[in-house]
Amino acid sequence: MELPGIPADLLGTLQEAVRVLGMQRLALVGGAVRDGLLHHVHHDAWRGLPDLDFVVEGSSEALATHLRDCLGAGRIPELRVHGSFGTVEMVLDGVWLDLAQSRTERYPEPGENPLVQPGRLQDDLLRRDFTINAMALVLNQEGADPELLDLHGGQQDLAARQLNFLHERSVEDDPTRVIRGARYAARLNFSLAPQALDQVQRTVDAWPWSWCPGDCLSAVPPALGTRLRMELELLFRREPWRLALTHLQDWRAMPLLDQQLQVDGRLQRRLHRAERMNVPLLCALVAASATPQALSKRLQMPLQQQRRIDQWLAFQGWMAEHVLPYSWQNWSAAHWTETLEAQSWDADVVALEVALIGPCWRPLLRWWGRWRHVTSPFTARDLLEQGMQPGPELGKLLREARLRVLEGAR
Known part of the structure; x- marks a missing residue:
């Protein structure tokens, strides 16, 4: 079964190394086998070269070291060994691939990391998530074509x-x-x-x-x-x-993740807006939950995204006290701009509120997209050239001129 994008002799190189080392079976597993069968048997369009995952009944580190010693850095320019996991990442003939020692696993408690130990190829396939990912193309049978190993009905589920x-x-x-x-x-x-x-x-x-x-x-x-x-x-x-x-x-x-996300009929609309406003989608998803701070910490999201959620919650509290009780629907662009910028709210925080379709999302969107970019019709240099002295009065004139422009904005 040919996989477009794999050099013709790559599989043969791996097979020969396994034979020389006297190891047992070497197999291509997972998505590459699935996508190859979908393409060749079920005539799906080729989706591009998937991750190449190989499992060997033996030491993956020994196999990788042997390959590097025999082929040199020209053909294997990168090699990373993860000894505690029994895995190796490497580039062979320009192709990224993963080598792993076949393992068996046991979950000590639901949801915990599994305990793994060396096992047979069939044990390793049983660790997979779905039947369509639990097939293997066994490569190292000398003188024979590769053999498809399907112990769990993966081909039947592919057809269905x-x-x-x-x-x-x-x-x-x-x-x-x-x-x-x-x-x-x-x-x-x-x-x-x-x-x-x-x-x-x-x-x-x-x-x-x-x-x-x-x-x-x-x-x-x-x-x-x-x-x-x-x-x-x-x-x-x-x-x-x-x-x-x-x-x-x-x-x-x-x-x-969160019960509220299950019943949120506007979730797709919220995330679509977040994407258009360059808000990280995971950040928007978590912010749409019932407990954004707790969920962001539970998932151990990047600190920058956690801080954005914290600031957005503070922004919501400020809006509830200083905006929503008043006739904000009648506020001018200048009033909105002056109110928001007096608190130095970050544009990214406002973008998150807009994405989540908060009650004032329309004027906030205008501030985010247009009003905050409006400038005074003249600059500080213009005033200095007219003889004005540097100082607070200069900045005040620039702000007032900018607000006059905003009074006519929509």
């Missing part, structure tokens, strides 16, 4: 264009698989198999994890915290995110 979990506790063990499922469903135009949908809804409703929203944030399991954030970042960066979020709401899976 559906996503099926590998076992009954898949979501309980790792709820990030639900976000990943939305990513795949949006990208591949797949649906969630009925039994998989039932598992998502039953598990989310039962909430089998020891931590619940409102509990101490230091006790959040990784799959409900940092790993969940990483999946969301991939969703927004790589996928048709509107369709992916629609899937999450349709699957009743949003309570993994």
Whole structure:
């Protein structure tokens, strides 16, 4: 099975190294096998070279070291060994690929990081999220064509264009698989198999994890915290995110983040505005939740985004006290500008309020897009050339002239 973009001798190079080292099986696994079958068997358009993930029944570090020693830095210019994980990242003949030692895993508690140890290829496939990602192309059988290893009905689910979990506790063990499922469903135009949908809804409703929203944030399991954030970042960066979020709401899976996001009928509109205003989509999603500060900390979002949410909440409090009780609908552009800028509110904070369709979003949008850019018809240099002395009076004249221009703005 050819994969466009892979040099013809790359697989042969890997096979030969495995043979020389006397290792067991080497296999291409995951998305590359799935996408190759979709392209060659089901005639999907080629979506571009996916990540190349190889699993070897043996030491991935030993295999990578042997390759580097034999081929040199010309063919392998980059090589990164992650010994504690049994994985290697490397560039071979211009192609990024990952090598991993085949492993088995066990979840000590739902949502926690799994405990892994060396295992067989079939054990490694059982660690995967969906059947369509649990197929392997076994490469190192000497003198034979590569063999497709499908132990969990992946080909059948590919033909049905559906996503099926590998076992009954898949979501309980790792709820990030639900976000990943939305990513795949949006990208591949797949649906969630009925039994998989039932598992998502039953598990989310039962909430089998020891931590619940409102509990101490230091006790959040990784799959409900940092790993969940990483999946969301991939969703927004790589996928048709509107369709992916629609899937999450349709699957009743949003309570993994926040119950309010599940019932928010304007969520797509909010995020569409955020995208147009260059507000980070994850930041807008979290701000639309019932508890933005707690959720941002739970996901361990970048500090800059956490600070933006904190400032936006402060802005909402200020608006509730100093704007909403008054006849703001009749305020002029000058009044809005003077009121906002007297508090030195950051434009990014105002953009977030506009994106989330706050009650004053229209005049705030005008300030963000136009009014804040209006300048005085003359400059400080003009005044100095007319004989005015530097000092506070000069700045006051410039501000007053700018406000006069804004009085006529809309």
